[in-house]
Amino acid sequence: MQTLLADVVAISPLTDHVHKVILKPQQPVSFEAGQYMQLVLGEKDKRAFSIASRPSQTDQIELHIGAAGADSYAMQALDHLRQAHTEQQQVNVEVGLGVSQLRVEGERPIILLAGGTGFSYAKSMADHLAEIGCERPVLFYWGVREQAALYAHDEMQAWANSNPHFQYIPVVENAPQSWTGKTGYVHKAVMEDIVSLEPYDIYMAGRFDMIGVVRDDFINHGAVREKMYADAFAFIK
Ligand SMILES: Cc1cc2nc3c(=O)[nH]c(=O)nc-3n(C[C@H](O)[C@H](O)[C@H](O)COP(=O)(O)OP(=O)(O)OC[C@H]3O[C@@H](n4cnc5c(N)ncnc54)[C@H](O)[C@@H]3O)c2cc1C
Incomplete structure (x- = not known):
């Protein structure tokens, strides 16, 4: 420190x-x-x-x-x-x-899961992965309550366009009719997209109640507990 x-x-x-x-x-x-x-x-x-x-x-x-x-x-x-x-x-x-920093070694695909301002945590890792020319698949899911909270939407689309291995998936919980992307809770969108989370390194940040729910749901969906990283784990049961 x-x-x-x-x-x-x-x-x-x-x-x-x-x-x-x-x-x-x-x-x-x-x-x-x-x-x-x-x-x-x-x-x-x-x-x-x-x-x-x-x-x-x-x-x-x-x-x-x-x-x-x-x-x-x-x-x-x-x-x-x-x-x-x-x-x-x-x-x-x-x-x-913190103990939930990016592990750059390894070949496993990566999920960066951000709820609201948990975006900040995931953004640093996304930019670092782009900078080091990471060739692992990286899925960046950003969940927000309202569309207006996607304050870095264009920047994230540019990030995804910078590397064929990167994907950016915004998820709006209370979406207007004009929204054509994913809706609801962000971690549910992950579970709809991916059959088993077993192969993935998963990094997450968001509200403490969110992180508790996501940890349990993801483990039930195949995620390996030792490959899930969140500093909120230190604050919740
Ligand atoms: C180490 C550490 C670092 C932190 N850093 C920051 C920081 O940099 N900035 C900051 O503002 N706060 C920070 N916090 C506080 C905390 O992470 C924030 O309160 C949280 O990220 C805020 O989310 P939000 O209110 O923007 O999300 P919300 O707007 O409440 O939610 C956004 C999305 O999260 C999901 N979600 C929310 N609740 C649930 C739920 N119960 N179940 C399932 N999904 C849910 C949904 O997809 C929802 O649309 C930090 C806390 C810790 C411990």
Whole structure:
């Protein structure tokens, strides 16, 4: 783990509830794709956020923070970042945390499963896999409640077009009639598409209740527990 001071360079809206934050660390940052960082608000108050940027971007850290509700965990963190930005103060961060980072070795196909802002976790791995010229099949499923939450849809389509082994599958839970893609829960779409999950390395991020349901459903659908990665596992039963 690396402890750093960082400038808050920019905070911009991605949707009504999700904000992109760019931090510029005082020294080059070192982490693996799929790891997270903690924003230090106090000695015992540290807020976890996945790093959306890829490891080769050593001069910046990108975060996607979904913040709804005035006093929520994420909104408090965002307020802290906004204040530091306005006052041109640095923030304390701890980078390179988690055990669910991308395992680049091996031949197994990969599923990246993101619920909502869990996108951030999967995005870092997707970009890293493109950068290293990965030839394993990679299926990137992104589930959102409303279509407007697909804030990086065009970027993901371009990512999928960059490599014949990559596929991007957006899944809108409450889709309008004009939506021609997949609907419902994102992990159900995976199970409709794939007969058995046994061959796959599966990386996932989303709400804790989602991750609990997905873990159980995927194991029933053939997934190997040791090949399923989610930092949320450490927080749920
Ligand atoms: C280590 C760590 C890192 C984190 N990093 C971030 C971060 O970078 N940014 C951030 O905002 N939060 C982060 N969190 C908090 C947490 O991951 C988010 O609360 C979660 O990703 C937010 O999802 P959402 O509200 O956008 O999803 P929602 O909009 O609630 O859901 C999106 C989709 O997820 C699926 N889904 C949701 N609930 C269920 C369910 N019960 N059953 C099945 N499927 C379901 C559906 O497909 C749904 O359409 C982190 C937490 C931890 C522990």
